[in-house]
Amino acid sequence: MNAKLGNRLFDGLNYLLLSLCVLLCLAPFLHIVAVSLSSNGPIMSGAVTLFPVDLNFEAYNRVFSDLTMLRSLGLTVGLTVGFTVLCMVMTICAAYPLTKTELKGRKIAMYLIVFTMFFSGGIIPEYILIKQLHLVNSLWSLVLPLLVNPFYLIILITFFNSIPKSLEESAELDGCSHFGTLVRIILPLSMPAVATLSLFYAVNRWNGFMDTLFYITDTNLYPLQLKLYQLIMNSMMTDQMQMEGAQIIQVLPESLKAASIVFATVPILIVYPWLQRYFVSGIMLGSVKG
Incomplete structure (x- = not known):
């Protein structure tokens, strides 16, 4: 008892x-x-804490009244999905060969990957490079520089190394090529890592702001974060003009900022339940017997 x-x-x-x-x-x-x-x-x-006081939907009306907002939302969703798929393909294609100890130049490649985690050219050289490649005002400027994250690559390499080599040897005895082993053996056992890294890539791209501010000036290509930034700045300027003219302010910048944060956060939160089932351990239990 x-x-x-x-x-x-x-x-x-x-x-x-x-x-x-x-x-x-x-x-x-x-x-x-x-x-x-x-x-x-x-x-x-300052009376608002965790619950709304004097319910008011004017901030959301201001956000949704801009017809270009939905276009920016659709653009950001497509950009995030395409970016995540390309990043995972490149990360997987880079991680799997680097798990092979017989690969020539493997240690040098790993040193170079780790080097990029601590040293970079900086914002100005990167902008000059993007401009010389004629990628300004192109969605590729938001994809190519971030295509492979060194830290995520190392995580995936470590996960691949944890898979028993006997599985790969069995696949080779059955006539599987390296590509077949990767697709049929390694990736199905690596779904927790793949799902987690996909979510990391998607969240980073969804919340990305600084690169869009540097490289995108065409309003038709504004992602959601940049569009919300423009909406808040315009609201602050309008409110300042209203205050100078002694007019009534309909929406405070604080309320508009909060509505913009909710509008930009909810879509990416919807992704979590779909990937939650992969965030488990022990998927490899029983994969090797005897």
């Missing part, structure tokens, strides 16, 4: 601590949602 009681107390304490951690993680997002749904008076007085 004492052992069961101790286990119950331990489980209860764990649930309590985990619940507190979840609340701490959700509190900032709930505050942003509350600000986006509150009217100007409570926001200016």
Whole structure:
């Protein structure tokens, strides 16, 4: 009885601590949602905490009233999906050969990959390179420089190395080529790593802002983050002009910023449940017997 009681107390304490951690993680997002749904008076007085005060949807009306917003959303979704697919293809094609100890120049390649994690040319040389390649105002300027992340590549190499070599040897005995082994053996066992890195790539591209600010000046090619930035800046200038003219401000910049954050965050949050089933361990249990 004492052992069961101790286990119950331990489980209860764990649930309590985990619940507190979840609340701490959700509190900032709930505050942003509350600000986006509150009217100007409570926001200016600081009365908004985790729940909306004096419900107001004017900030979302301002966000959705811009017809180009949906176009930027569709462009960003397509860019994120294409970027993620290309990045994973390149990362997998680079990681698998680097797991082969018999590959000539493997150590040199690894040194060069690690070197790029600590040293880079900087913003100005990168911009000059993109401009000389005539990629300014092209979506390729948002894809090619970030096509392979060295840190994610090393993670995938480590995961591939953890797969028993006996599986690859068995595939070779059955007549599989290296490509066949990769597609039929390695990738199915690596779905947790592939799904996780795909999510990392997708989130990085979805939240990318600085490169879009540098390389994209055509309003028809504005991704969502840059479009929201333009919307907020225009709102701040309009509010300043209204204040100088002693007019009533309909939407505070704080409320518009909060609505923009929610608008840009919700789509990428929808992806998490679809990939959650891959974030598990032990998928390789039982893959090698005997």
